[in-house]
Amino acid sequence: MTSKPRRGLTEQAADAAIDTACRMLRLPTVRAQFPDLAEAAAREQMSYRGFLAELLMAECDDRARRRSERRIKAAGFPREKSLRAFDFTANPTVDPAVINTLATCDWVKKSLPLCLIGDSGTGKSHLLIALGTEAAMAGYRVRYTLATKLVNELVEAADDKQLTKTINRYGRVDLLCVDELGYMELDRRGAELLFQVLTEREEKASVAIASNESFSGWTKTFTDPRLCAAIVDRLTFGGNIVETGTDSYRLAQTRATQQA
Structure with missing residues (x-):
């Protein structure tokens, strides 16, 4: 030059x-x-x-x-988690090939649901956040929330006559990540409001949930059997189910550290 x-x-x-x-x-x-x-x-x-x-x-x-x-920040993840940092050797229940396929975000593109099921400490929240982060990096609008926080927000919105506006706001994101579903029992009203959000997104946008309860145990969270069955149907139809197992690798790591 x-x-x-x-x-x-x-x-x-x-x-x-x-x-x-x-x-x-x-x-x-x-x-x-x-x-x-x-x-x-x-x-x-x-x-x-x-x-x-x-x-x-x-x-x-x-x-x-x-x-x-900006998309990752807007998602509201409580902490940074990546698939690269997930220890597949510590939890052999989780198939790396399945997770790597999910990381392509084709399921988000197709508006399919994802369920991560397993006991505490088995990495389901890590995977939920990491896959949500992958979706955000791929250009999708993502929102993370705790199940109880989402239900409380919906109840308050209903009381303030802002329910439609709130449901529409959640409906605008491409992927809604709901963590800790199953940790607390929801009353019928809260369960019905959550069902409205899931119904609004059905076949239009993806939902990913992490739960410590198997589907058979969701009656503890959703006490109405029919509503429980309908919610399970919304979250599983055509989607992906990843079971992270029952052995807490987080607890195992803590014990190993203490014994070292």
Whole structure:
């Protein structure tokens, strides 16, 4: 590349013009990386087209990263969890191939449900958050909530005559992650409101749940047998069921640490 300035601009004036233009056009990555990329382009005798492509791809990559970060933040995950950090050797019940297939998010694209069933400490919440994060990174709108928090929000919305608005808000996300379903008994009203949310999303958007109870034990949470059966049907029809087992690897890790 030639260092000859265009239109009589000095190098300093050209840099200032680029900085101003990047601010006006909202190209923060081009603005930040231009000096280093320009030097690299000069050293490698890169073509004008190649240099421009490098700049624009850097901006596109950084914008994609920032969008992913915003979607992950908007999901409201309580902590960071990744599939890379999940210890499949500590929990052989979970099939890595199944999880890797779920990580492609094809089930979210097809608006299918996902159920993660297992005892405490078996990694179901980890997988729920990690798969939700994968969906957010893939461009889907994701929302995480605890089952009891969701039901309480729905009850309050119903009392304030804001139920339709609240259900519609949850209906707009591509994937709703509901954690800790089955830890507490829900009264009939709360169960019916949760059923409304699930019905609104059926075959239109995905729901992923994590529960410490097998489906046969959901009558402890949903005391009305018919309503319980309807909710199980909504959460399993055409979807994926991953059982994380009964042996707590979290407890096993704690014991191993204490004995070390």
